[in-house]
Each structure stands twice: as structure tokens, then as C-alpha cells.
Amino acid sequence: MLMKIRIANVRKEFDRYPALHGVSLDIHAGELIALLGPSGSGKTTLLRLIAGLEQPTEGTIFFGDEDASHKSVQERNVGFVFQSYALFKHMTVADNIGFGLRVRPRSTRPSRADIRKRASELLDLVQLSGLGKRFPAQLSGGQRQRVALARALAIEPRVLLLDEPFGALDAKVRRELRQWLRELHDKTGHTTVFVTHDQEEAMELADRVVVMSQGKIEQVGTPDEVYDRPNSSFVFSFIGEGSELAVAVSQGQVWLDGEKLALDCSGVADGPAQLFIRPHGNEIVAARAGAIPAVVSNVRRTGGSRRVDLLAGASAQKIEIDLPAAAAQDLPEHIGILPKHWRVFPRR
Amino acid sequence: MALTRGFVIKKSSIIPGFGLTLGYTLIYLSLVVLIPLAALIIKSAGLGWMGFWQQAFEPRTLAALKVSFGLSLIAALINAVFGMIVAWVLVRYRFPGRRLIDAIVDLPFALPTAVAGIALTTLYAPNSGLGQLLAPLGIKIAYTPLGIAVALIFIGLPFVVRTVQPVLEDLDAELEEAAATLGANRWQALSKVILPAIFPALLTGFALALARAVGEYGSVIFIAGNIPYYTEIAPLLIVIRLTEFNYAGATAIGAVMLGISFVMLLLINLLQAWSRRRFGGG
Amino acid sequence: MVSPGEIALRDKRVFGAGLPPATGETRSVRLALILAAIAFIMLFTVLPLFVVFFEALRNGLPTYIAGILDPESLAAIRLTLLVAAIAVPANLIFGIAAAWAIAKFEFKGKSFLITLIDLPFSVSPVVAGLVYVLLFGGQSALNPWLQAHDVQIVFALPGIVLATMFVTFPFVARELIPLMQEQGTGEEEAALSLGASGFQTFWRVTLPNIKWALLYGVLLCNARAMGEFGAVAVVSGRIRGVTNTMPLQVEILYNEYAYVAAFAVASLLALLALVTLVLRTLLEWHYGDQISATNH
Numbered sequence: 001m002l003m004k005i006r007i008a009n010v011r012k013e014f015d016r017y018p019a020l021h022g023v024s025l026d027i028h029a030g031e032l033i034a035l036l037g038p039s040g041s042g043k044t045t046l047l048r049l050i051a052g053l054e055q056p057t058e059g060t061i062f063f064g065d066e067d068a069s070h071k072s073v074q075e076r077n078v079g080f081v082f083q084s085y086a087l088f089k090h091m092t093v094a095d096n097i098g099f100g101l102r103v104r105p106r107s108t109r110p111s112r113a114d115i116r117k118r119a120s121e122l123l124d125l126v127q128l129s130g131l132g133k134r135f136p137a138q139l140s141g142g143q144r145q146r147v148a149l150a151r152a153l154a155i156e157p158r159v160l161l162l163d164e165p166f167g168a169l170d171a172k173v174r175r176e177l178r179q180w181l182r183e184l185h186d187k188t189g190h191t192t193v194f195v196t197h198d199q200e201e202a203m204e205l206a207d208r209v210v211v212m213s214q215g216k217i218e219q220v221g222t223p224d225e226v227y228d229r230p231n232s233s234f235v236f237s238f239i240g241e242g243s244e245l246a247v248a249v250s251q252g253q254v255w256l257d258g259e260k261l262a263l264d265c266s267g268v269a270d271g272p273a274q275l276f277i278r279p280h281g282n283e284i285v286a287a288r289a290g291a292i293p294a295v296v297s298n299v300r301r302t303g304g305s306r307r308v309d310l311l312a313g314a315s316a317q318k319i320e321i322d323l324p325a326a327a328a329q330d331l332p333e334h335i336g337i338l339p340k341h342w343r344v345f346p347r348r
Numbered sequence: 349m350a351l352t353r354g355f356v357i358k359k360s361s362i363i364p365g366f367g368l369t370l371g372y373t374l375i376y377l378s379l380v381v382l383i384p385l386a387a388l389i390i391k392s393a394g395l396g397w398m399g400f401w402q403q404a405f406e407p408r409t410l411a412a413l414k415v416s417f418g419l420s421l422i423a424a425l426i427n428a429v430f431g432m433i434v435a436w437v438l439v440r441y442r443f444p445g446r447r448l449i450d451a452i453v454d455l456p457f458a459l460p461t462a463v464a465g466i467a468l469t470t471l472y473a474p475n476s477g478l479g480q481l482l483a484p485l486g487i488k489i490a491y492t493p494l495g496i497a498v499a500l501i502f503i504g505l506p507f508v509v510r511t512v513q514p515v516l517e518d519l520d521a522e523l524e525e526a527a528a529t530l531g532a533n534r535w536q537a538l539s540k541v542i543l544p545a546i547f548p549a550l551l552t553g554f555a556l557a558l559a560r561a562v563g564e565y566g567s568v569i570f571i572a573g574n575i576p577y578y579t580e581i582a583p584l585l586i587v588i589r590l591t592e593f594n595y596a597g598a599t600a601i602g603a604v605m606l607g608i609s610f611v612m613l614l615l616i617n618l619l620q621a622w623s624r625r626r627f628g629g630g
Numbered sequence: 631m632v633s634p635g636e637i638a639l640r641d642k643r644v645f646g647a648g649l650p651p652a653t654g655e656t657r658s659v660r661l662a663l664i665l666a667a668i669a670f671i672m673l674f675t676v677l678p679l680f681v682v683f684f685e686a687l688r689n690g691l692p693t694y695i696a697g698i699l700d701p702e703s704l705a706a707i708r709l710t711l712l713v714a715a716i717a718v719p720a721n722l723i724f725g726i727a728a729a730w731a732i733a734k735f736e737f738k739g740k741s742f743l744i745t746l747i748d749l750p751f752s753v754s755p756v757v758a759g760l761v762y763v764l765l766f767g768g769q770s771a772l773n774p775w776l777q778a779h780d781v782q783i784v785f786a787l788p789g790i791v792l793a794t795m796f797v798t799f800p801f802v803a804r805e806l807i808p809l810m811q812e813q814g815t816g817e818e819e820a821a822l823s824l825g826a827s828g829f830q831t832f833w834r835v836t837l838p839n840i841k842w843a844l845l846y847g848v849l850l851c852n853a854r855a856m857g858e859f860g861a862v863a864v865v866s867g868r869i870r871g872v873t874n875t876m877p878l879q880v881e882i883l884y885n886e887y888a889y890v891a892a893f894a895v896a897s898l899l900a901l902l903a904l905v906t907l908v909l910r911t912l913l914e915w916h917y918g919d920q921i922s923a924t925n926h
Contacts, residue, residue: 053525073528080529086522090544100530103540329422363818364828369731373743376724378793381749384761391764423873425724430670437667441660449668451911455675457851458903458910461755462877463896470685470893477681502674534655563754565860566877570884583756590760595769602760609752615850616752617745618843 002029003064003158003191005050010059012045018043021215027100032185032192034202035227036239037212043195046212047161050193052076054205063158079152079190080182083164087136087142093147093322094119094132100155122150125184142173149181153188162194166201180206199239203227211235233345236276243294245275245312254344262290265344272347279307279322281340284331294319297330312337355587385606392603395574395596403600411616413604418581419493420561428554431508432546439507439516457506459568468499491573496581499567504557511553515546550622552616559612563605583601641676682718686893697894705871706879707897712787713875717794721846721851729840730832733810734818744807750799758796759864762789767784785867790875791859800856805847806840811896842917846910853906857899 005027012020020042027033035043048054050061052073056170061068085259088096097119101110110118123129126146136144145165152160165181166174182205185192202209203223211218211226211234219235230236237244247272248255252266254275263275287293294310301307306328312319321337349474392400403409438450456464471477472489478517479490489495519542527537565583572579589598655663687694697703706913727749732740750758766772766783776783783789817839821831837844859877866873874882876895 050417051529053528073525076529076534077531078529080526082522084520084522086526088526088541088545090547096550099527099532099540100380103527103530103536151526151530234555269601362822363734363815363831364822365637365730365832366735369727370735370737372876373724373728373731376727377743377746380792381746381781381799384765385749385753387765387770388757388761433663434667434671435663441664443664445668449671451673451674451907454907454910455679458853458857458901458906460859460877460896460899462859462880463682463857463899463903465859466880466892466896467681467685470889471678471681478677502678503673505671525674549920559752561647563752563757565754565756565863567899569879583860586756586760590763590864593768595764598760599764602757602764605754605757609749609754609757613745613749613752 002189005159005191005193006062007046007050008060008062010046010049010056010061010166011058012042012049012054019215020049020056023215023217025217025220026189026212027193028208030189030191031207032182032205033208033210034193034206034215035193035195035210035212036197036199036202036238037218038197039163040211042215042216043197043210043212044213046197047163047193050159051080051161052079052309065245076154077158079155079157079158079160081145081148081152081162081165083167084138085148087144087147087151089136089137092132093128093134093136093139094123096136096147097122097132097151097152097154109322118154119150122154125153127180134152141169143167144232145177150182153190157190160190160192163193164195164197166196174201181205198263199227203239209239211238213238217329228341230343233274233276236343236345240278241320242276242278243321245277245317245319246315246347247273247275249273249344256312258290259293259313261292263342263344264340268344269346274345274347277319277321277337277345278338278341279320282323283338283340284323284327285338286332287334287336287338294330294335294337296333296335299331310335310337388599388606391595391599395600400600400603401597402616403597404604406543409578409582409597409601410602411577412580412582412585412601415493415496415578415580416562417608418497419560419581420500420564423497423504423561424554424558426497427504427557428550429507431553431557432512432550433443433518435509435512437511453509454506455567456503459563461503462570464502464567465499465570468495468502468567470486472498472571490571491579493579495509495571495573496568496579499571500564501563503564504561507516507548507560509551511549512546513531515549519545548619552619552623555612555616555619559609559616562608640876662917667814679900679904680894682896685889686897688893693890694897696892697888698898700891702871703876703879703891704875706876707898708872709787709790709874710856710876713791713794713846714852716791717798717855718848720795721798722802722848724799725847726844728803729806729810732807733768733813734815747800747803747807750796755858755860756864757799758785759793761860762792763864764798784865785869785873789865789874790862790873793865794855794858795898796859797858801851801854802844804845805843805850809840809843812838842913846913849906849909849913853903856902 005025007023007025007027009266010023011019021097023042023046023154025046028307035046041186045054049056050072052068052075055069063071063076089097091099094116098115101115101118104110120129120131123132126149128143128146128150129144131139136147139147149162149165166177169177178201194205203226206223208220208222209226210220213234219231221229226235226239230239233244236242245256248271249263249265249268250270252268254261254263254265254273256275265273285291292312293314294312295316296308297311299301299306300309302322303327306323306325306333308321308323308328310319311317323331395403418567434449434453438446438453469490472479472482472495474480474483474488474490479488482489487494489498521546522538523541527541532540563583565581565587568581569584572581574580575585582601586598586601586605589595589601654660686697698707728743732744741866763784764770766776766789768784781788783792817835821835822828826834856875857877858875859881862875863881864876866875866878867872868878868882870882876899880892880896882890882898883895
């Protein structure tokens, strides 16, 4: 039961506070898509609109080819996993999972035996076999998360919606569950939308990433696309790591503090701009024309390589680049940098 | 009275005053509460088993206990239902006068029982106030068990509201949203998710209202009519026995009421411990 | 067919705004519940309160004042104030001592102690009075000794004070204990390590932290002390002009059909209750986080 979702020009205001400005998005059937952005970007609002927990101020949401606005949240058959799991504390794990099936109207309700069977199957699916009789209070955070997922899957939803599913867990559990979610998705194939502010998570898990900021969609694309070809300064700085330099563009050339850099940015308008550089892949040369002049201020260790703090240009702007340990040894104080992965955006 | 608890200071603490404060606490507690209560227990033991039984369970006493307990139960049940509605409305809705209503819920807690007693009587007596309006309909409130029930509803009112309110306030809205996404309609969400979550608090409030109502005196004796076997409550019977200098009788009934108090206190504590264990963990 | 925009607009116009339509009750259900709640509360609190003042002022202001200034009533007022002036501070000191012992130290039997402190709450006021009559009254074991030393407890001020102390026993302690337990011992230990004496620590560190909860507890204790009826009725002997507190005076006047006078005295008590409520509400609004409200 693969479901595609179309969001058409959806706007949402809360008491005149605009949470979403005319957002449009096509979600493909069966894909695992991430809504990524800082807090206040509107990603959770969008998720809740899809679920039917809020109604759009303007615009329509389509499930398949049907307009979903006429359907109440109960009718939409979405599986929603809340940030705080929202497990029913007074019910056992098995009862939690079976809840969606127990509240169905008589005509469509499975027998009690069937509900028990289904709950048990789902427990196996989320690798919590045998914990059916426990209460949520007796489980760890990661286990509760999986129960919440099983509960959402029990109703055979058309689409799975996850709101910051791993936010409350510690780093190691978070990494394990990420992988596990990907495997689960590959196995069950539900159209899945998840919200996160952790760009590493989105990049690792999702088929496509929707980068959002202040109620608008900045860019939609595969992780590679948004990383290698970010279309705005926001996307560049939000995804992956990078340093930023205030520069000027004149006739397709980049100027840093009056010195011309050997970087071609023909499409960019003249005027003040920002140069973004990724920390990796940069070539270090002796200070010379065309390279970014920089003074080394500090070298520190990050994992297996070295992070070098530098002050670039006459204006001594702080930037960071990564170098392999060997290259970072015996680094002269004044160097030039030829950046490998960079973009220039006009300053807004 | 020998105190046989062993005190072990587990945490060696630099904070002074343990001996002083604990000693004072125990002495004061004994003098004001424990010794007088012990006197009652000793006195009733002194009646001898037969004597006690005779006094405590003679017909008029039994009738009074039935009146007290039975009407308290009804009043507490009504308070449970309406108290829940009031708590719900106060926590979840906004309407003009909400804060005022929230404050005035505690009036029965603060108003002296005698004042409440005469006010309710005047309100429901057949010749004035509401009583006057209801008389032609054949409904008599004052001087009937119904009047007692009204008074007991009054004094138990804040208990349910105030125990349920904080629990409702802490209830996560996401629980109801989760139920909705899983397909539950409003009624199902209420009965299967919300109600079970607040049930322990509701039960505790009910028990507190019940315990208070059983021992209530001042607000009831004016409106009750105090006819033996009909509208005579147990506390009143104790007072009557005292005025008759029938100390044995008063002691026996007092001991029974004290016993009921202990049992209720125990039940309430067990309830709270059980609900903490069952639902406490986050 | 309703467009989503209209649904959103409806959100704001709903009187009695509650949860959004997705998971809340329908508007008519909400209204019904609100009205039911208001009606219930008005019927059981506002109406009786109104009756008190209405009946007190029924024959006009001069009669009202005469009822209050009647010598017996004045004696009752004086006695009530005196009893409260003794019982409340006594329970205040106890409350502080008990809360200090319980909150700042670990010892076996602590929860049993707390239960014992709560005991008077569940005991009927009549039983509270009864126990003192049994202990100090005519047929008690202590009576011969009391007679010999010409000490009158029952049917006199001491008895009334004791009975009042019994019923208002837990009020201050119950407010302070949870709060002080929550506050822990960190600040006091810091003060002591800086060289403060025990008393200085209490006065300068602990007291400021608990002052609002203390006030709150004192308010409730006082309201109950002045308004106690059942326990005092049993213990006082109802000697007119001597051992009648205000609630007892109300009863006597009412039973003698002096309705206006009865309600006049009652109205003073009702005013006390209202003032207590107002102060209590103000305290909660402003200092709610410094008053542990877990016991109500």
C-alpha cells in the first residue's frame, strides 16, 4: 500500500503567527524523506498538517489523488510517532501496540486473538519479543521508541510520520536506532516522513532531504545534492561543516580584502557576498596570489586528522580546515589555501 | 508512653538540631495527638469486649453509623462525578470567570462548618430560599437525609477537584493526539486513555471526601433534623451520649469512628503508594 | 463542503476555546460541561455564601451591628481570637520543627511519622473533642489530681485550645514538609561550612526559602482554628459569655431563633473565609513555585 503525498501551497498561521508560508512538496510513494531544519523552521508544523492534527490556513494536502482535508485525523490512517513517544502508561506494551486495532468500529475490528497475534508479530519486527507484558515505565528510552513505532505500524498506516524520533536518546542508542530504522524501512517499504534538526541523521537516513528554514523550503534533494550543490547560504551552512568568509564579487571574480582569488563565480551578481568553504579536500600552498592568504593560529586534533584554525585575509576572519596529520605537521605560519569544495552566495 | 522506634541517622550530617527538632516533634505529637487518642482506645478497652460490643452496636448506634456512612458514600460519589467535570473544565477550557471559580472551589475548605450549616439550612428549609421553590414539587431537602447529603456534598467538594486538577494539568496532550492518530474517536480516547490515567487521583479524592464526610458534624446537624434512626449522624450521637453522661456509650462510638478513620487513612496511603508504583516511573 | 480556511477561522471564534478540533470536544459539548460545572459550583458555594450575608443584613445595617456588638458575641469574638492566638503559633513552631527534622535528616520510621502527623486530618472533630473530655473530664483518671490543684481543662479555655490544636495540628507541617524535602540540604550545608551557627542558618537561609509556604500554612491553620466547631462544641461546655467561641455562639443564637444575630456573627466568619481565600489565591499566583501544592 504505497502512498504518495502532495502538499500544494500550504500556509499555516497560528493566531497570526506564520508558521508556514505557502509550502509545496511532492513526496514519492515508498520513499524515506526527512524534513530538516532548525527549530522554528516549520518542519513539525508541516508534519502535523500531514497527520491532520492541525488544519492548514490555506492550501491542500493530497493523499494519493484524494484531498485529505475532509478526513479527520482518525480517518487518515497515519502512523504518528511522537517525540516523547506518548505511550499509554497504564497499559502494557502489548496493549499499547494493539490499541489502534481495539478502537476500530465493530465491523472492521479484528478478533482479540488476531490482535494479540499482530502485536506479537510487531514486537518481533521491532526486536522486542517477549516484552509484551511489561509497562512503559519499565523500558529504556530506546525500547519505548520502538514500542511507539510498533504501535504506529499496527494500524497498517498509509504513511509513517516520525517527529524527532531519536531526539531524547543518547548518542550511541541514537546511532543504532538510525540504522535500524533504515533497515525497517527497506523491509516494510512504507512512505515515511521524519522530522529532525540533526543534519547528520537526515543525510544518513533519508532518500531525499527537505531543508527548511523559517517556514519555507530552502531546497529539496538527495543528500548528495544538498551537500554538493546547496542552492543557498543557509543550506550550505546548515548541512555539513563549513567556514564563511565575507568577500566581494566583481565581474565574476572573487575578491578578499582587495586581493583577487583564483575562483570563478561567473553566475553571481556583483556586490558583497559570502564565500563558503568545506573543511576537507583543501590544498595548502605557499602564500601566493590567487590563494586565500591565511595565518595559522591553532592546530587541534579531531578524530584521526587535524583541525587547523586560521585567520584569513587582511581582515583576519576565522576559518577552519581539516588536514591529515602528516600535512599538519611543520605547517608554516603564513599559508595559502586553494579550496576544493566551495560556493559563493550574494550576501542577503 | 514508650517510643519504640529505633533512630538510625543514615546520613552523617553536619546540620544541627536533629535531636532538638525530632525530640520536640515527638513530644508535641504525643501530648496533643497520640496520648489523647490512646486514652480513647484504653477507655474503650476498659469497657470489656461485651460492654464495648453492646454499646457500639446497639440499634440506635448502628442506625447512626449507617446514616453517616451511607450518605457520605453517596455524597462522595456525586463529588467524584461533578468534581471531575469541574476539574476538567477548569484545566482545559477558557471562559470568563474561570479564575474566580478556581478560587472559590476551596470555599468549603475555608468556611467554618457551623456557618455552612446554618446557611444551607436556611437555603433549603421549606419556608425559604430554594426549599420554598421545591416544596410545591414535593421535594423536601432540609430535615431529611437529602439535606444531609447536600451538606456532605458541600464539604467534600474541594477534595476531588484539587486532587484531580494537578494530574489533568500534567497530562500530555500528545497522548490524546496519539490515540486520535491510531483511530480512536473522542469517546474512546477519553475512556481508554484519559480516564485510566486520572483514575488513581480520582479515587484518592473520592476517599478523602468520604473520610471527611463520615466524621462531619457542624455543617450537618443544622440541616439534618436529627431524628434518631432517620437523620441522626454518628458524631451527633456521641455528643448526645456525653450530655447524658453515658461515657461508655460515647467512648464506644468514638472508638468505632476512630477505627473507621484509621482504615480510611490506611486505604488512602495504600492507594497513593500503589499509584506511584504503577504509574510513577515517568 | 467546508474549506480548511473556514475551519481555522472557526477555531478562534469558539467560546470556551479548548484543544483544536482534531482532538477536542465539539463546541456544544464544551459549553454544556462549562455550564454544568459553573452551576454545580454556584449552587454549592456561592449560593450559601450569599445566604449568609443576605440573612445577616435582612433587617438593615443597625440590627446587624447590634448583633455583633452584643456582649456575648463580643466575648465569643475575643475568645476565638485568643484561642487562635495560642493554637496557631504553637502549631507553627511544631510545623517548623517537624519539617526540619523530616526534611534535613534521614531516619527510620520517617514515613510513619508523617502519617501520624496527618492523623488529625482523618479524625472526626467530635472524636477530637471527645478524647480530651475522656482524658481530663469528670470521670477521667486525671480528674482527682486536677480537682485537687483547681485546674480546669475541660469546659474552660485550656480544653478549647487543646482541641483546636488537635484539629489544626497538621496544617503548617503539611505545607512545609514537601517543600523543604524538595529544597534539600544543599544551602544549609553551604551556610554551615561558611561558619554560620545552626540558628543563623535557619534564620537566614531556610526561612527565606519557606516564608511563603509558611504564610500559606498559617493562613489555613488560622482559618480552621477560628472556625472549628465540632471539637470545641464537645469540649467547651457552652457556658455563655465564657466558653463560647464564635461558631458556638452562632449555634446558640440560631437555636434560639435569633436568626439575624446568628447570621451576623456568621458573616464575620464568612468574611474571614473570603479573606483567607483571597490571600491564598494571591499567594499561589505570585509564589506558586515556592509553595508545594502537592497536598491539596
